[in-house]
Amino acid sequence: MSAIATVVPQTAATGPRLAWLRDRGMGASVLVATLSAAFGVVLVETTAYIGAVLQADPFIGDSETLAVVVAILSVLLTAVAMYVAAIVTANTFSTIIAGRTRQIALMRLIGATARSQRGEVGRQGLVVGIIGAFAGTAAGLLLAAVGVQIGARFIDSPLRDFTIAQPFIVLPAVGVALTTWIAAWAGSRRVLAVTPLQAIGGSVERAHDEVAGKPGRHVGAWVLLISGAALLAAGVVLGLITPLGVVVAFFGGILSFTGLALGSVIFMPPVLRLVGRLFGSSATARLAAENALRYPERSSRMAIGVVMGVTLVTMFAVALESAKRLMTSQMTGEVPSDFFAPFDAFGTIMMVLVAVSAVIAAVGLVNLLTIGVVQRRRELGLLRSIGLSNTQVRRMVLLEATHITVAATITGLVLGVAYGWIAAQSLLGSVPTLPDFTPAGLIAPQVPWIPVVVMVVATAVLTLVAAATPTRLATRVAPVEALAAD
């Protein structure tokens, strides 16, 4: 029977089945690139607009400080969004390639080099990136144009000379095209491991086969994490003496979080395993838990995307709440309610902005689950034929999604509370506060409930949305598919 597999490679030209699979994965990658490009363009426009408004304001005049702060924030937020998008894209491509193994093996059998096969994947990434950059720029400009119209109603002196044709919108567009290209390339590492022999024979799929990563990268992750943690601790201690502690902590945060992201395959599986135990021991729960850990690298990277979103939102919320606490720790009695109004507004805006990264991560999650189901059709057919009902299929896929989002949300909340607290503590630990101008010293982290509840609800919704398409596909798998020759 193995001969059948070698006859016709399922490519876009010959096999409609794989053609749409490919479109599905690629479609999500285009969407991710579009979202981050649009986000970047909107932020560039916003920065320019705020700058223009400030300049036109006769009272503020040429105050450039605020404009610079807004610009720096825009760059940081765009970078975070692109980083999450790159992770999602790399993940998507490596998942797509896992499904294309047979086809790649056949091309290798016929005589294609691994290099040329990988190069082709890279080119596809660049095309996806360019399409996303153009679509995103267009969408971003459209949003900006609408925004300017709305803004004009609130400003007394309309900005006659403001144009949305800002030169800097090229930056996010080019950035997205390049990061998508690089991410596709990074995600296609597996192509090199495909042997021509894999075109022949029906070997059983190996579970947990992506575990073995490069040990070097794990060492790097540990180094980043440990040095980052050390800097974070130093930042908190320094913060008791000077507000400059926050600078030390900032670098500690970047290093440690990069370490976590790079080493996600070390840190996430234990969390995933722990969450899996919570589901109980029914057959569907166990299958779902095992599925989420089948490709630990894939699931971990996917989870880390959601972790980033949750961490950032939580971090802002906790940092602001803890900062308030630090500033008022010496006060007795009620704090005037509008005292922190601008503070809260800033916090809300930041949370909404970082939530865009969470949306990108969500697209990745939907994609991961969908492709996971598509690539498991045969196994689903087997399960159906030996007695897994459609209801159980549905429950299994939903639990798989829940597994990743719950693990990611818990991790993100814990990290966010830690980072947020460290940020507030290292900045304000030494700052004299009213009424008697003694510094607040160390305080416990303050967790505001509303953002946390909003996030938990949002991830619950994300889980349902992410599970919808894969569930629909999974319940359509007929038991006969387990018997079909390849």
Place this chain on the structure above:
Amino acid sequence: MEITTTDLGLAARVQHLKKTYGTGEGTVHALDDVSVGIRRGQFTAIMGPSGSGKSTLMHIMAGLDTPSEGRVWIGDTEITGLGDLDLTILRRRRVGFIFQAFNLVPTLTARGNIMLPFELDGRRPSAIEKARIDGLIESLGLGSRLEHRPHQLSGGQQQRVAIARALATAPDLVFADEPTGNLDSKTGREVLRLLAEASRDHGQSIAMVTHDAIAASHADRVLFLGDGRIVADHPRQSAEEISAYMLAAEVAA
């Protein structure tokens, strides 16, 4: 009162079964008025060239596919017209499957795979079933392999785990679809011997689809399909006799 499958000494049967694909000129008759029973306690081989309808017959008999016309019974239950959930539960409790490859869930251990039909049913095996499973594990030589995952097992070991799972629930009927197709001949013979033993020593009804004359020679009865019809029904035969018959049929066609 209608005569039941049990009265006939059958584990499963089909009556005036038709299966057509497509309409108009492109209509393909995969099965054309097939009526046959699988005898209880026997090891039956269903043979035929590619496209003869043997796989379609098995899929319909096992409740994996629906016929265009005709009726199907597993035991005394008529499965024609049953809904998806009822069919699923029927397969879970009363039918066993052994496929050519990809028999096992890769994320579960050998033990997890064997116990899967019970776990899908949300119950633990009874004491009798437990004893039966332990006996199967021992006779199939899987004792030391229970905690291994499929990719850590050889092809023959994987097939033995699949056999253990198929027999674990003591189903009315076990369907085996080219169970030796992916194995070397020695391992294949071993698997066939195990199936024949299950039938002979434990009265397990087995229906095996194959195009391999040597595999079919292990069966108590050999059904031949050609162009969607049953063309011959022979008692146990040697591999040479089966080959000779198939060759003659091929030449005649």
